[in-house]
Amino acid sequence: MQRELYRGTDALMILSGNKEMDSFTKRYLYLLGALILAGALWWILNLDFRVGELNDLLEADETLADYPYTFKVLSLENGVASMSSPRSAKMSAIQGLRIMFPELENASAVSAEMMAAQKQLASTQSRAGKLIGEQEDVRRVLWVLDERWLASHGVYVQ
Numbered sequence: 001m002q003r004e005l006y007r008g009t010d011a012l013m014i015l016s017g018n019k020e021m022d023s024f025t026k027r028y029l030y031l032l033g034a035l036i037l038a039g040a041l042w043w044i045l046n047l048d049f050r051v052g053e054l055n056d057l058l059e060a061d062e063t064l065a066d067y068p069y070t071f072k073v074l075s076l077e078n079g080v081a082s083m084s085s086p087r088s089a090k091m092s093a094i095q096g097l098r099i100m101f102p103e104l105e106n107a108s109a110v111s112a113e114m115m116a117a118q119k120q121l122a123s124t125q126s127r128a129g130k131l132i133g134e135q136e137d138v139r140r141v142l143w144v145l146d147e148r149w150l151a152s153h154g155v156y157v158q
Contacts (some may be wrong), residue, residue, distance in 0.1 A: 051076055054132055064128055067115060068100040069121075071128035079139035080133050088145035090157055093118055099153045144149070 008016045021029075054073040058064050064071060074082045086096030097117045099102050107114045147157050 020039065050137070054081065054138075057131060057135075058128055061127070061131060062148070063133075064124065067120075067124045069124075071125065073132060074144060076084040076138065079137060080142055081135075081138045081140070082142045082144050083129065083132060084146040084149070086146055086149065087121065087125075088143065091155075092147055093121055095155055096150070097121060099150075099155070121140070 051073050054076065058073070069086050070084075072084045074084055076082075082129055086100070087093035092109075093116065096110050097114065098107075100119055100121075104114055104117060125143075129143070132138055133141050145157065150157060
């Protein structure tokens, strides 16, 4: 039994059953490979390592680490840090609180438990914003509703 070694596009010839590829197919595969390589290079060069460092800072804070919602820096552009939040003008904090604290599922919006949970959320979010806002390269914090987190818990925002 004779064994042949294949390299590059030759492996594709084996899969297709052809012994030789036409010139169009070869050019197409080279172009496709070049586009994939360019996309991977663009992705690597556009990674924002500073955002990762800021998120590490948030994770290191004990108060934030103990809270059921994880505040995250989504992006940092021109000194503006966009941070995730479970509440916004689009959606009441009560829905987010009922996700974070299942025991509040049937609590009234004006109950003492719900009011305490809202104060804790406001305090915790303020702490996260302050930690990030104190960084030299951050001029302002912009809060963004965490629609992905809400959707993962069955709440969809229009």
